[in-house]
Amino acid sequence: MVGKQRNYRDIFVKEQFFSDFYFFNIGHELCESRHHHGPTMREEHVVHYIVSGQGAYEVNGIKYRLEAGNFFIIKPNEMTFYQADAKDPWEYYWFGFSGTMVKELLYxxxxGSSDYVGKVEQTQGVKKLFEEIMTSNMFDDREKLINQARFLTLFSGFKLQEKTIHSSILESRKQKYSESFLLYVKNNYYREELSISEIGHSMGLNSSYLSQVIKGEIGFSPMGYLKEFRLQKASILLETTNLPITEVALAVGYKSSQTFSRAFKNQFGCSPSNFSGQRR
Structure with missing residues (x-):
């Protein structure tokens, strides 16, 4: 007897342009009663998003009862089993993903490593994004950027609530704040009016918390680092150009050449005009 045909779509595509984070598989199934998968192991990460119905997901000996709005994650090389409910079988979409930054983006x-299930809080548009990807021509290179954007938007919805975030994730955030601070200084150090309050505002942080983070991450206060950065830039200008002292001062964010000269001497032990590397 021939079994009933399954109501599902399962699409695989080899990624050629992205390496840090990308999807390689996307699918949809309207499950029959008690439809199951496993026990088995996968080689890559897969996220299932439940549109309707109920079912169970089992991993590492723990069984989760899941329903519409929930998602579950299959991780590489871990034995998993999942099954649709007998009376109210689930409908779900899924995507398989890989890349060099998977762990960091999950975090x-x-x-984290012990998290497997969650709930999508903002469900509006999730199904639409899945369908847009699945009905696009994924083998047309012109669609790559659009589908990558859709995938990243989709992925952003599969997260755990703030209260469950691990300390390692919070430490990672501090590193990101520090990196953002360094980048901001690099691109704005020449502005005399640049302030720590402005930099903090750009990241949604108050200046006192930003100062605490920066001091802990790089060992300098924010103002101390800004001053150091400006003076290092000034030393390069003095070594490689014939600009007068007043113009060098302005170029690195000092309105007053006198203030600049005092800071420079405190840093390097000599005045800008006597700086050993200055061109004549």
């Missing part, structure tokens, strides 16, 4: 969504 950015609050998902």
């Amino acid at each position: 950015s969504n609050g998902i």
